[in-house]
Amino acid sequence: MKPLLFDVKSLLKNSIHIREIKSRHLSDQFHFHNAFEIALILKGNGRRIVGDSVDNFTNGDLTLLAPNLPHASYSDKKYHIKETSTKVHALVVYFQPDWITDQHINSTDFTPIRELLNHLKRGVRITGNTHTAVVNYLLRMKEADGLKSFILLFQLLYEIALSNDYTCLASPGYSNTYNESNIKKIHEVYKYVMENFTDKISLDDVAAIAHMTPSAFCKYFKSKTHKTFTYFVNEIRIGYACELLLNEDLDISHICFQCGFNNFTSFNKTFRHFTKVTPSAYRTKLLALR
Template identity: 45%
Template structure:
């Protein structure tokens, strides 16, 4: 297995490296690296995990993640079928900011810039007009070289330091608790859940897969992800349920069982826990 502390230094000979992704499906494991990463998903959908955050992503999704922040993206199951004609397209930008010295970062004029960098350490999801503006500058960055490319990157960061149109992904105070062995083990668990969350997932079976007793596994998983295993599974299921609620042909009862829950009471309770409103209200709001 490739090291899950991804080293980008081999490609990051300059301060900024941009690559275009065009593949059938996403296959990278849970990983982190020493550079900042901006991902503009131009074609794809699925679920992403950034730190301790789990969320759906779709075409047009734009996020920026700080160094050493564990993350992974999974496509919907249809992407992995042998006869699938779906594809993934994205623009991924890696960049370093180590050339910004303490004198610059300590200046009064860059207070908001420093606040932005702190938020990016947790990962940020950009939306609204700010996303449109960032994408416009990003397209200019793609065709630029040298100093102009750095100027475009700073323009993006300057724009974001003056807007509220982004949401932090990981929780306040989140730190990467993983070593190399941890990441491989957690990645195996994440993969198992993502492939099986619509079915019954046994805590005992998952613990055995991690070569642990149930009690040890529960303690280990919470220590590494800052949430219980049951919380994690239900969070994934509710995220999937939110996508299904956009389908007018499915009843809430059908969505409940297709998301992996075995009764409506449990489904409704967890939905309100994570989304703060009932499934019925969520579906009703989609029609407003």
Template identity: 35%
Template sequence: MRLTYKEIELKPEKSFLVRRDTVPCIEQDWHFHKELELIYFLKSTGTRYVGNSIDRFQPGELYLIGSDLPHLFRNDKEYYEHNIDNQVADVIVVKFVSDFLGSDFISLTESQNLKLLFEKANRGLKFSSYVSRLVHDVMIELVESTGMLSVIGILGILDVLSSDKNCISLCPEINNTFFRKDEKERMAKIISYLTQNFDKKIELEKMASIAHMTPNSFCRYFKKQTQKSFSQYLNEIRIRNACKLLIEGKLQITTICYQSGFNTITNFNRQFRTFMNVTPSEYMKKFQV
């Protein structure tokens, strides 16, 4: 997997793109594109990587990804193995450029909230559950809407999103060099390797070789790009995976520890408590029926 730049998907006769994907799994590379992307998960679970942010995503969550912001939404392993009955990813995707209704429109006084929304999206936005529910029906209707009704629909959605006081920025701290085009390919190779191999032993020397650096140079580079140390970033990926397995409640904590890439249960417990402020057993109990 490598970083890819996706060309604009808009058709000449459309000012924005809307589609609903109902598929066994989300097939994505770490990628970026000129358009802003509104993503609404009706059914799907997995891990999201947006800029330097890592976390889980769940059904009912709504995101707005800014122009040229690298991102990847990766389903959990079982989606790709197709071993769960009726397990599908059901996602609504809306893509548009910031001036999709013309540069004059986005410059209007009445459009300033939208302009601010698009600027905030450069860090990636996750909207509150209340607002996600508020636009749920309109998002579904937008898939089938045509003509002026589709324009009215998307403007209504964006207006509601722009008023969400509880939305969160996914990348509260960004080093702008991370998003320079000449750095994206290098970071893509690093992050792609981590997302595919986090459950195995990962040597610092291996990561440095992928980046064509010495280990010391790699550590400095990684911290500069992500605002996190390499070990912190890797542990965060592993802890997010462990959270998913703990919520499912099908495996023993010791098994989850090793399946998430930790070598000892002591280290796993320590790292889990550092990230989640509770022990793995306490976290699991919160989701037991």
């Protein structure tokens, strides 16, 4: 198994490393880096875990993460079919802002940058007009080198810091409490759930993957993720339902069973718990935004 701390510092040239990914699917390893990460999904969709947050990603998704923040991206099943020509395209930038001195970061002029770097400990997603500007900077950085890369990166960070177009992903106060042993264990659980959430998931089977009794596993999972295992599975299923509701041709009752629920009443109740609206109201809202 690959190391769960991905050492990217050794890749950094002048504190910046840019990597373009064109592959059948993204790595689904739950891991963290020893550098900051900017990830732009040019093409691809699936589910993402950052710290204790669970979310969908799709074309254009743009996130920034601080060092030591555990995360993983799970491409949709269609990307794992050997016969498919569907591929993921992403641009990832790793960097260490060691060119920003303590004197800089503590100055009044750098207040927005200082606040942004603090928010990155929870991971952030960029949207709106700032998204367009940041994507432009990233594409220019891909073709630049040396001092120009530094300038573009700083402009990128400053653009985000001055905007209101970003939201934090992990919950307030989140901190990485994983060590190498238990992050491997959680990784195996996450991977199993992501591959099987559309079917019935047995607590006994998942506990066996973690080499625990069901009761011990439930306590362990909650201590690490701050949510129950049932809540986590439902979170994944409802996120997938939200994605499917974009397709007007799919009947909502069909979506219910396609997401792993075994009855429509439970699906409706769980959907409202997570989104505060019914599936039909959610679909209406989504289609109105097109």
